[in-house]
Amino acid sequence: MKKIYLIIIGLTLVFTACEDDLNLAPISDPSAANFYNNTEDFELAINGAYNALGDYSTNQLYLSEVRSDNVYSVGTGVRLWNPINNFERTLQSNSLMSDAWNSCYRVIYLANMVIDNIDEGKVPDSDTRDRMIGEAKFLRALNYLDLVRFFGRVPIFDEPYSPTEALEIGRAPVSDVYTLIEQDLIDAISSLPSSYPTSMTGKVTSGAAQALLARAYLTMSGPDYGIDGPGMGLDKYGDALTLLNQVISNPNYGWVDDYASIFDYDNENNPDIVFDIQAINDGATGDRGIGTILPTLMYLESWAKINLPFAGGVPNDGTGGIDPSDDLIASCEEGDVRDDFSILMSYVDENGNPVDNPQYQKFVSLNHIPADRFNWGINFPVIRYTDVLMMKAEVLLRTGGSQSEIDGIVNQVRERAGVDPVSNVDMDMLLEERRKEFMAEGLRWHDLVRSGKAIDVMNAWAASEDDADKINTVVANDIIYAIHQDQLDVKEGLYDQNPGY
Template identity: 60%
Template sequence: MKRIGILLCSALLLSLGACEDDLDQAPISEASAANFYRNTEDFQIAVNGIYNALGSYPVRSLNLSEVRSDNVYAPGVSGVREWNPVNNFEKTLATNPLISDAWNANYVGILRSNTVLDKINETVVPDAATRDRFIGEAKFLRAFYYFDLVRLFGRVPLFNRVLTPAQALEVPRSPVEEVYALIISDLEDAISKLPTTYNAQNRGRVTASAAKGILALVHLTRSGPKLHPAGPTLGVNEYSKALTLLNDVISSGQYSWVNNYASIFSYTNENNPDIVFDVQAIGGSAGDVGVGSNLPSEMYEELYARAIGIPFPGGIPIDGPKTPSNDLINSYSANDVRDNFIILPSYRDPNGALVNRAQFVKFLDVSRAGVDRFNWPINYPVLRYTDVLLLKAEAILRGGAGGSQGEVDVIVNQVRARAGLQPIANVNLDMLLAERRREFAAEGLRWHDLVRTGKVLDVMNAWRATEDVARKINAVTANDIVYPIPQTQLDVKKGLYDQNPGY
């Protein structure tokens, strides 16, 4: 099932623990593991530690992309859950724990990447192919963490090596263009160093094709209309670059079409041909506590969990459900097979009373429940082959050289056919986005799709006008395209970071 060991040995945990504790004071700090990085085995553990920092990414994507978008209506019923202000576009998010957690988790991953890259050399890892692979993995993951940061916060402090706390306190936020320069450089180097495939023991590690796919997404994002002066879209024209990379992934022969939609997400069919890159999770037994996924528990409601006999506490309190929006639900036609797999429209509570409220169940298999809510043994797809195909269609529609309208229609109709839908013709960007919305619901892509394509303000404000019956969601402005810098970071050293406009 899972092939990447994501448990760190105690030596590595001790070496990194002090660094992570300092994240409330400075983005990264000095590593204290001078005697740890001595041989290939030590570096394998260290690289595994970089992957380990992905553990919070699935729930972060749910709360900061899915909940932020028109896919979820979560204004809150009473009290305030952490995700309710995100959904409501409130201006006080600088003190929200979801925001600071996103900042800290990404910089933990960057610190671990930098530590590996700083310390690796031919003496400690003599085999050139192994050394290149470690460097490629570290650079891919550093780029991935920075890409997450730039999409969430815009300008961020840039670190390409390990710094002391005092040094880190002298590093201001870098322009978005400079952050992207490191991301692109890292991904290009990763492509040249990563293998195309792995043996069964190492399945789940990042490949050269995965690096190409993420780099293509970077080019597409950079090319989007510039709606925010320091946001993730720059208005550059790199659609042809993206299209070339996506075609490389498609022609690699490493991935293929999966005919059954539900099987892509099956607990017993992980690492299937649709998965280009995912967050691996181990779970399901007492020995795996802490290394599984808590994503399902962040989607289903607590009342539902009790009703169906999930054997541990958890789930979303009914005063702040993350409800699939009516607009999303109504976007599915009656014969779309994805609808009922992704969304449960209603349920019976423990007393048998009908709860007429929908919830996401895409990643839920009750028969596979572990020992607690952090122990679901389900991987989280970050980049799927289906996504690669649809991103290719997007690149063509946006002007990427070498594609055609016919190719766009073929791609979209392949997705629709799997869903049980009739073909359509002359697919445009709005039609493509609508299909992406239905295909990737609950996978954390929707907000980024809207920002990347420049549709975010029009779509979100039109949705707010019809969906927000509670009248709690604020008008969405260009300032809302990025989140605020966490207040904990602003307080470290007055004047080091400026706050994003509007917060």
């Protein structure tokens, strides 16, 4: 069930006008505080922050999945994601940069308004008040982690600021951003419940905060590549392991035997889901505020014409769909159910012609077709129990942990996938297993960056995959993205551009 979104559409409209004006700077509007008066108002407000996560999945698709060796989409340059796949250095004019920046700060804005305005007089029950603050801090931390992974140094807005004040706040050091993320998640862990009643399904739990903090610790422990990026070369593996073990022992999460059922529209919020972005297909409207466009971005137009009642998808004309790479497909072993479920290898078009152009189908269900292409009703997994297990294997590899335990985790994943067990798993093997397990879920680029292998893996992949010879040689500055020119134009000298752009 997806209860938390059904009551927020009106609240979203309250903020739409002011949010549309925030395309030049992540500035909060304290006048919105007049809305918050009682517990019901704050419940609407925090649910509005969840609703603002609607672009989370597309940000991960464009800036992580497309960036990685999971996708070959060099195209002709007419698609906004082609330059991302090609590692072009003109991304400061690409609107996907501003979309990611603004969508993250939109959630941060709404979370800040809750944190800043809530008090005992407005929300008398202390457990409810603490829970709401914990939810807001989790959402703020989630988006700051994305910002630091995408852009490195970013301005910290940890409370509502006036426009004048905001124009004095420059990009903070990465270490300061992590300090905020860490403290927000520590607070969230202590104040969030471990589970909710069915009427509140979809809200973040203490276990999700533990898992996200473990992910942040792994990220900051990665190499720095000599840039101001997400890796800081810290040793936070022990802290991460403690958190991961707590999530693994939590009875609210657990192993799901059938891979496809994890993504079944009729089996959402199953034990493999630690936290996901809720989406609704109400069967009648095309309101993107409650559904998701994600599946539409992955399929081809000619496939849609014979399977769907509405337009959508990318033309199969060489302009560069978000196609699974040949290398990804070749990496999947015979009998692996994950690529069979996640990738459609071929189909016959409306003219009876075979189309041998693979496309992702992981989040598509022809039994759950929405009213239009913006409104697919499938949740997007942010953190899965399987991810937690495999992050633990990563930590054990980094810290000299038990090889049998590492192999056991990987072989549990492989057994579900229908492939033979392996032994003496190393980091390369773990990364390849994660690549297949989480294909189309937007984790691959982040995994490569965190592991320190992004440059070598991507250059080797491009050398063998890039028949069009359009992908630039990957260098350290490519680890993070360009700050969009709109942001640089807010105030001269307020933000500097990342090196290499």
